[in-house]
Amino acid sequence: MNGYETFLKTDLMDFGAGDLGLIWESDPIKRKAVAKKILPAFSTKSLKAMEPIMHEYMDLFVTKMKQFGGKPDGLLMNDWVLWLATDMSADLAYNLEMQQMRDGKPSDLVTTLCGTSFVAMLMQLSKKLPLIALATPFFIPFKVLRKVPATLKTNSAQVKRRIDSRGKTRHPDFMDYMIHADGPPPSSKTDLIHMEQVALQLFIAGFDPVQIVLYASMFFLVKYPSTCATLTKEIRESFQIYEEMKPDSLGRLKYLNAFISEVFRVHLTVGTGMPRISPGATVDGVYVPTGVVCQVSSFTAMRSERYFRDPLEFHPARWLPQDHSLYDIKYADDNLKAFYPFGVGPRMCTGREIAWSQIRLFLGKVLWSFDLEAVSGHEKSFNRDFRVFVMWERPELYVRFLPARG
Incomplete structure (x- = not known):
């Protein structure tokens, strides 16, 4: 069927029952019907309408760093980029x-979602090894288990609030495309549950990849001062005033784009594969029988010597065009086709453009406003200190934000 996937999604990455919403839906016809409703939310016109909200949260982050970021022991980036990404995603979703950045503390919703990563991995394993399912409850921290029902109730309540406020919201959001301002509310409980599922998935998909890249960007900037200096110089020399920075104008900065691409390559947002069921097909000259579950490890591919020179090292220069002054010919043979941070095919992430916009805005506004400084005593190694279950678990990263010097 044209436009539908032929290698169907397995249930290995599903974390729910009943209505599977958008991301977890394996039926290609059902999924395409849901995606068709949501896709306009990620159009150029829609992203332009939502751009002021992105500026609002980025500016608040900069304000908070001016208030608290200069102290000798710095600020914990694990918390602050998570609060930024989740504050912004919740507002854009529904x-x-x-107000986590405003209050300087996490919401129960975010704490619970981020506390289930290891458990989600066990749920995946239990689908392959059923005996593990018997032990899974013993690995769930009680404080997380206790909050799960309340978290689901919170999401349901927020969806109902958003339905009741249709036509009277502060700004456009993704739910505009699920329930129109002048449209009727969901006509059945089934429709309401579907809407709740999709909204929660859009919220999670909107914050997790972004907070991963924002954290990783800060990690590599303070780890490699010369890279940070080069990127800072490009940003500050490209604009006259802070207010000039927009996603479009920042998108023209070649070193900024190269830096973000290298962050995506080294610290891929999804550390697991995306398993698919073969319909019986030949892939790269090899026949894969019907029913065989297959997947590609993007994390491995993007860190493989088969495709990239010095794959475990961080070199934004590999992404620069030949006419750039920092272009390095030794990376000319890198196979950039192995780079697909947002996936490929019909299930490619529809939010890739808004993610790029948010990351560019973050780096532009932060490096325009501050000189970054690593806090001594907290040196970390990516290959040693980072772990991934379903979500990434990363070491504490403390950074100082000093007023920009010229």
Whole structure:
């Protein structure tokens, strides 16, 4: 069927029952019907309408760093980029103001979602090894287990609030495309549950990849001062005033784009594969029988010597065009086709453009405003100190934000 996947999604990455919403839906016809409703939310016109919200949260982050970021022991980036990404994603998904950055503390919703990563991995394993399912409850921290029902209730309540406020919201959001301002509310409980599932998935998909890249960007900037200096110089020389920075104008900065691409390559947002069921097909000259579950490890591919020179090292220069002054010919043979941080095919991430916009805005506004400084005593290694279950678990990263010097 044209436009539908032929290698169907397995249930290995599903974490729910009943209505599977958008991301977990394996039926290609059902999924395409849901995606068709949501896709306009990620159009150029829609992203332009939502751009002021992105500026609002980035500016608040900069304000908070001016207030608290200069102290000798710095600020914990694990918390602050998570609060930034989740505050912004909740507002863009369903006009929910979580106000974590304002209050300097996480919401129960975010704490619970981020606390289930290891458990989610066990749920995946139990689908292959059923005996593990018997032990899974013993690995769930009680404080997380206790909050799961409340978290689901919170999401349901926010969706109902958003339905009731249709046509009266502060700004456009993704739910505009699920329920129109002048449209009727869901006509059945089934429709309401579907909407709740999709909204929660859009919220999670909107914050997790972004907070991963924002954290990783800060990690590599303070780890490699010369890279940070080069990127800072490009940003500050490209604009006259802070207010000039927009996703479009930042998108023209070649070193900024190269830096972000290298962050995506070294610290891929999804550390697991995306398993698919073969319909019986030949792939790269090899026949894969019907029913065989297969997947590609993107994390391995992007860190493989088969495709990239010095694959475990961080070199933004590999992404620069030949006419750039920092172009390095030794990376000319890198196979950039192995780079697909947002996936490929019909299930490619529809939010890739908004993610790029958010990351560019973050780096532009932060490096325009501050000189970054690593806090001594907290040196970390990516290959030693990072772990991934379903979500990434990363070491504590403390950074100082000093007023920009010229």
